[in-house]
Amino acid sequence: MPNNRCIGAYVLNHRSGHVIAFKAPLVVLATGGASKAYLYTSNIDGTTGDGIAMAWRAGCRVANMEFNQFHPTCLYHPKAKSFLITEAVRGEGGHLLLPDGSRFMHKFDEREELAPRDIVARAIDHEMKRLGCDCVYLDISHREATFIKEHFPTIYEKCLEFGIDITKEPIPVVPAAHYTCGGIITDQHGCTDIPGLYAIGETAFTGLHGANRLASNSLLECVVYGRSAATHIIEQDLTNFINTDYELPDWDESQVTDSDEDVIISHNWDELRRFMWDYVGIVRTTKRLERAMHRIQLLKQEIADYYSNYKISRDLIELRNLATVAELIIICAMQRRESRGLHYTQDFPSLSAEPADTIVTPQNFSWPDAIREADITEPRSIA
Secondary structure, three states: OHHHOOOEEEEEEOOOOEEEEEEOOOEEEOOOOOHHHOOOEOOOOOOOOHHHHHHHHHOOOEEOOOOEEEEEEEEOOOOOOOOEOOOHHHHOOOEEEOOOOOEOHHHOOOOHHHOOHHHHHHHHHHHHHHHOOOOEEEEOOOOOHHHHHHHOHHHHHHHHHOOOOOOOOOEEEEEEEEEEOOEEEOOOOOEOOOOOEEEOHHHEEOOOOOOOOOOOHHHHHHHHHHHHHHHHHHOOOOHHHHHOOOOOOOOOOOOOEOOOOOHHHHHHHHHHHHHHHHHOOOOEOHHHHHHHHHHHHHHHHHHHHHHHHEOOOHHHHHHHHHHHHHHHHHHHHHHOOOOEOOEOEOOOOOOOOOOOOOEEOHHHOOOOOHHHHOOOOOOOOOO
């Protein structure tokens, strides 16, 4: 990146296993969020924070990575992966139950099952940790079977594939990471801190979501900012880029070998997602965050050693990016000494007087001093 300008991207061809260098005057990151950092997620496998990690390494600021939205009810089944049970089930009278069949939401909010997502998710998380159970249950079977099949045909059919008849029995559910509200800082055109580099969608932090996300705001963000970025890109004068001899070297893999220990990748992947779920999940404490900080340091070193010595693969790239994003989530969470929106910590349960964004700058970053000294400047309202 001469003069700190983006001049292209290195892209892994998953089929051939080789990295291709693409020279380009403008690059748009539209890689989605980072919910795969957690053990349970409603997202597809590719939401590994790739764009956020790449932009951070390139020198872009990121913000509000501590605000991770958890959907309260994802189907809990070893083969279901990321199947979401819509909140409409609770809206139509579904009851959340403990393994013994008793209801519990009345202990947390007077609105019971109709409370906001973050409150319901925290309540489920609390009960699961208190009882040591793997899941809770969502029961709509007290409604007529015809009503259930007409209103929730997809859920009915999907659950039936796993041997669960929701007209007769409750659905096993767990909270799941659902949306990343923070990301790469951009302006109203999707421009990042680096000329020539844009970020759009869930990978970006536009300020639209604040400390929580309203339903469907993600679609609004993609449409509005996608159009704004496209308009800005069309208006760019690329004469200087064309006339400048920017050199984008080919990817050099002459010093690396094929790995015969891919088990390291799968093990580290599993370890990262589990400690993020346990220590940096729905309910946080300073001690849990410190434990996560220690583990991410060790994990990142192992990944860096592996990345330096072996040919890269999709799994390795995603693991490396996910570890970077997990580190940013931990740092941002440790800096927010209050409970606001999607960030809830038992050590600081109250709101601060003045709302502000958590902004972290790569140039001023060092580990672990970044926890105390990271650049938190130009706060914008997140109320």
